[in-house]
Amino acid sequence: MHQNKKYPVTKTDEEWKASLTPDEYRVLRQKGTERPHTGEYNLHFEEGEYRCRACDTKLFESDSKFNSGCGWPSFDKSIEGTVEYLRDTSHGMIRTEILCANCGGHLGHVFDDGPTDTGQRYCVNSLSIDFKKE
Numbered sequence: 001m002h003q004n005k006k007y008p009v010t011k012t013d014e015e016w017k018a019s020l021t022p023d024e025y026r027v028l029r030q031k032g033t034e035r036p037h038t039g040e041y042n043l044h045f046e047e048g049e050y051r052c053r054a055c056d057t058k059l060f061e062s063d064s065k066f067n068s069g070c071g072w073p074s075f076d077k078s079i080e081g082t083v084e085y086l087r088d089t090s091h092g093m094i095r096t097e098i099l100c101a102n103c104g105g106h107l108g109h110v111f112d113d114g115p116t117d118t119g120q121r122y123c124v125n126s127l128s129i130d131f132k133k134e
């Protein structure tokens with residue numbers, strides 16, 4: 001999350017711990033990463049929408065999802081205005097972190113090597129999102 005930023009959904013660490021599983025907390029609040037090829041939505045291609053697991057904001061539509069082979073759910077675009085972008089220089093790389101704009105929850109990273117028209121590859125942890133059938 002952005003330091004010192006006030007998100008529409010704001011909770012204390014204790015409140016987040018109480019409302020998320022330990023794995024969800026590690027990814028969403030501590031910017032963790034699930035192991036590749038293990039997430040429940042990696043190869044999940046049903047029609048519907050993907051919402052933030054922490055605050056239920058709709059983030060991605062299933063028609064933007066594609067199989068990138070990278071081991072995490074990948075989308076070529078997000079629903080406008082729902083995702084926040086932050087420069088991330090950790091681990092010796094320059095990447096763009098993506099966060100839920102409503103609660104500051106960590107989603108993953110976005111790369112500009114996508115194979116579709118948008119050129120974008122939103123690489124998202126399954127633990128950060130929740131699928132709802134349309």
Ligand SMILES: [Zn+2]
Nearest residue numbers: 052055100103
């Ligand atoms: Zn959220």
